[in-house]
Amino acid sequence: MLDFRSLSLDELKDYVTAVGEKEFRARQIFSWIHKGAETFEEMTDLPHALREKLKKDGYLNNMEVAAKQRSKSDGTVKYLMALKDGNLIECVLMRYAYGNSLCISTQVGCNFGCRFCASTIGGKKRDLTAGEMLGQLLKVQRDVNCKINHVVLMGIGEPLDNFENVLKFLRIVNHPAGVNLGMRRITLSTCGLVPEIKRLADLNLQITLAVSLHAPNDRIRRQIMPVARKYGLEELLDACRYYISKTNRRITFEYALIDGVNDADRHAAELAQKLKGMLCHINLIPVNKISGRNYVKASRDRIESFKNILIASGIETTVRRELGTDIDAACGQLRSSHLWRLAPLHEP
16 A cells, blocks of 8 residues: 655656546645645545545555653653554654754664664664655644654664665655755764765755764774774765765764763864864764663763863864753663563553
8 A cells, every 4th residue: 555655746646647636636635745634534625536545545644653751851752653564663852942853763773783872772674764754743743733843864773774765755845845844954864874975965955964973083983883894984074075065064973972982082182183174063962871781971071171172173063952861862762661661652
């Protein structure tokens, strides 16, 4: 059966003409999908016969909220979504002064094994479709009855390891007849897949690229990020420079500060030297405590010292605001805790 959320407007046009309907019906269906319709009965301007045909050929709602946690301190909401095949993914709604940001998943699990990330535990099960990425946004908008202003592809999975489906999602969610989310309001995070970064650069989509760096040299990076064994730091930074040259867009480097591993002043100085002259911004992340991992976040003094060294070197640096600290807000935590407990899902 067709997952209608995965269809582009052109694919919907092909579908409606194939079933003997006028092409304009495709735009009506596309509009209803992006308004968050979950049943064909909600598409009240479509003929009854067409709605029945749609129901026979496919579905709209491709996931359900299996569990939800809401932070009492900042309003962050963590969702555990159950897909139609029973797999579980996560997304996180974060509220900022500039609007509502949704962090979405792009895969069920992840194969890249970053040591500080809960979503890699158990490896990758499968890629998400474009419709399953869109479904997270539509489901959350419907649940909280508010518009999502920004989307971050930084949840479970490696987006560039699911390149074609992610690209299709970006184009669907950006379409003016649908959600119409501007590319500049979308951030894509990668652990550093060099060929795909260059491929993305050539598309010049004007999204924000966030690269998970987390170390100033190959020795440390290989220790905490297995992908560094395939793509060395200089090769990765060359790909980033290529991305900047093709898009004229600033790259964000994500750097999770881990106590005693990558948080010393000498690491900050080394990192500053490596990034000197690049159009970039560093986002320092106090690493989250993950069950089954032995990393501890750096102290507040260490974080401030690290930041100040980078700023003094002329590199724009911020410390990520810690949201949802009273819930399982870190990537993969809620899914992992449920899989480990094997308890019935519930909404606290």
